[in-house]
Amino acid sequence: MAKTLCGQSVSDFGIGTWGIGGRSSPETGNDKAQVEAIRYALDNGINVIDTAEMYASGHTEEIVGRAIKEYDREKLFIITKVWNTHLRSLDLLKAAEQSLKRLGTSYVDLYLIHWPNPSVPIAETISAMEKLVGKGSVRNIGVSNFNVSELQDAMDAAKTCEISANQIEYNYGKREPELEIIPFCEKSNVDVIAYTPIMKGHIASYDLLRKIGQKYNATPIQIALNYVMKRSYPIPKSSKKNHIDELLGALNFRLREQDYTVLRDYLA
Numbered sequence: 388m389a390k391t392l393c394g395q396s397v398s399d400f401g402i403g404t405w406g407i408g409g410r411s412s413p414e415t416g417n418d419k420a421q422v423e424a425i426r427y428a429l430d431n432g433i434n435v436i437d438t439a440e441m442y443a444s445g446h447t448e449e450i451v452g453r454a455i456k457e458y459d460r461e462k463l464f465i466i467t468k469v470w471n472t473h474l475r476s477l478d479l480l481k482a483a484e485q486s487l488k489r490l491g492t493s494y495v496d497l498y499l500i501h502w503p504n505p506s507v508p509i510a511e512t513i514s515a516m517e518k519l520v521g522k523g524s525v526r527n528i529g530v531s532n533f534n535v536s537e538l539q540d541a542m543d544a545a546k547t548c549e550i551s552a553n554q555i556e557y558n559y560g561k562r563e564p565e566l567e568i569i570p571f572c573e574k575s576n577v578d579v580i581a582y583t584p585i586m587k588g589h590i591a592s593y594d595l596l597r598k599i600g601q602k603y604n605a606t607p608i609q610i611a612l613n614y615v616m617k618r619s620y621p622i623p624k625s626s627k628k629n630h631i632d633e634l635l636g637a638l639n640f641r642l643r644e645q646d647y648t649v650l651r652d653y654l655a
């Protein structure tokens with residue numbers, strides 16, 4: 388399953404970072420292990436990292452920056468997001484600059500609006516993002532948590548760049564995106580990035596995942612991840628090597644069409 392993001396060839400899934408180095412505020416006690424976990428994923432073929440300025444008030448980006456320092460930057464694909472209180476032009480330009488500083492890089496591969504904010508005209512935000520592309524600080528722009536009409540507005544506002552991606556919550560327990568937003572993104576050539584793709588590991592109640600997994604000698608998490616990969620680019624988070632190994636195991640097989648259909652049509 389060769390994957391592309393914004394037209395660039397990337398690993399079959401990326402790694403998320405929510406909770407790394409704290410949640411809403413920084414927690415620095417475990418930084419070394421967190422850096423090592425990200426490096427473990429990179430050393431095992433993952434080259435996409437998803438983060439955000441909001442995570443641990445910027446400390447997560449600092450940890451990502453430490454983790455990627457020794458790697459060939461051009462081989463990595465770094466996604467970060469601007470928080471929705473920074474969507475005015477000057478705020479966004481400043482937020483991007485600070486993210487780059489924390490990440491220790493001169494550019495991010497994909498810069499996303501984390502959540503929509505109806506009190507700021509989308510044209511202003513997109514225009515500021517396009518300036519960043521013009522300067523070379525950002526290679527692609529996109530959105531997150533946008534519904535169809537919000538995404539359409541963002542696409543209409545874009546003048547010199549395409550809206551390349553929409554990052555949304557999509558997992559086996561939340562398949563509603565298959566009805567509207569995913570088809571719209573597919574039609575509009577907007578990559579769908581799936582967050583919380585393994586339901587935070589809480590999938591024990593999905594007996595069907597276990598049953599189908601038996602056919603492939605795969606765990607329920609691997610089936611759930613493989614399922615989501617069919618129509619999106621997932622970014623599961625893990626800071627544990629054994630969990631990362633399990634996630635990587637989802638790449639060892641491809642769900643047969645009939646199993647995919649059974650999973651898709653199952654109503655919880």
Ligand SMILES: NC(=O)c1ccc[n+]([C@@H]2O[C@H](COP(=O)([O-])OP(=O)(O)OC[C@H]3O[C@@H](n4cnc5c(N)ncnc54)[C@H](OP(=O)(O)O)[C@@H]3O)[C@@H](O)[C@H]2O)c1
Binds near residue numbers: 405501554581583624
């Ligand atoms: N755009 C947005 O608004 C938004 C919102 C939410 C998330 N995100 C992004 O999407 C990423 C992924 O979403 P998420 O972190 O909410 O959820 P997730 O990836 O579905 O689940 C992460 C949780 O699952 C655990 N886990 C990972 N592998 C496991 C395994 N093999 N077995 C059991 N548990 C496992 C992790 O714990 P361990 O670390 O202990 O393995 C972690 O607690 C985030 O990290 C973030 O980058 C974006």
